Amino acid sequence: MSGTEKAAALRGVDVIATRPSHQAKGLTQRLESLGATVVEIPALEIAFASPSALTLARARAARAEIVIFVSRNAVDAFYDDAHEVRLRGPVCAVGASTAAALGALGVVADEAPQNTDLDLPHSTEALLMLPRLQSAEVAGCRIVIVRGVGGRPTLGNALRDRGAEVEYAEVYERQRPVLARSVLGGLVGSDSWVIVITSVEGFDNFCAMCLESIPGCMTERWLSRCAYLVLSERIAHWVTRRWPQSRVYAASQASDEGVVKALLANARDMLEGDARC
Numbered sequence: 001m002s003g004t005e006k007a008a009a010l011r012g013v014d015v016i017a018t019r020p021s022h023q024a025k026g027l028t029q030r031l032e033s034l035g036a037t038v039v040e041i042p043a044l045e046i047a048f049a050s051p052s053a054l055t056l057a058r059a060r061a062a063r064a065e066i067v068i069f070v071s072r073n074a075v076d077a078f079y080d081d082a083h084e085v086r087l088r089g090p091v092c093a094v095g096a097s098t099a100a101a102l103g104a105l106g107v108v109a110d111e112a113p114q115n116t117d118l119d120l121p122h123s124t125e126a127l128l129m130l131p132r133l134q135s136a137e138v139a140g141c142r143i144v145i146v147r148g149v150g151g152r153p154t155l156g157n158a159l160r161d162r163g164a165e166v167e168y169a170e171v172y173e174r175q176r177p178v179l180a181r182s183v184l185g186g187l188v189g190s191d192s193w194v195i196v197i198t199s200v201e202g203f204d205n206f207c208a209m210c211l212e213s214i215p216g217c218m219t220e221r222w223l224s225r226c227a228y229l230v231l232s233e234r235i236a237h238w239v240t241r242r243w244p245q246s247r248v249y250a251a252s253q254a255s256d257e258g259v260v261k262a263l264l265a266n267a268r269d270m271l272e273g274d275a276r277c
Contacts, residue, residue, distance in 0.1 A: 065088070156168065193226050
């Protein structure tokens, strides 16, 4: 594919990116370089815990034999304004970008799965396959999981089943933004968009934000007519349950590159689907 063809590969594809603003820029720039039109409508905001809660979380992690960071947000919040935090045991990261975030702070991730870099909740399954977290290694160990408030219990429960003593250090909270009616004014009722969804919570938030901003059947019809590009089959099933008639595409890789590849592979079908709607 020539440079000109690459630049036009996604021309005519309109994308709504729903990740938090500080995490969406790289993907937005990549898609725009391929000719897509991208509108950022964050469906999640990240609020760090209070200073006292962060102090408690850091003290808990400092006593652990293994510390696991489950997202880049967990890294950012845990080390926010912290001059130095000494961790006595090995550090595990849920994915490559979490490991990179730790590395940028001078913290080496001793282990991290290599098959994902978006650090999505379902990446915990890959994390559980790491040799360091197998039963023989963790039985009797004190493990602290650094995460957001109300995270999935899958990782903690599995490690407890393997004999570990598990505690959580909850260092941030996911919040639903308030969407101004004017933001949706030019979208609802227009040609269908491809909405990039990175979590079940983000999908639920986006739908709620849209319906609160412009209530009524027109918004529901628009949401059901849009295409959704999601990052796991679990999310795909959730979207289909809410909007059975929608077109849902699941990326084969949970990463920015996975999103780009899925859009390139399905662009023609997405555009033809718009014409059929």
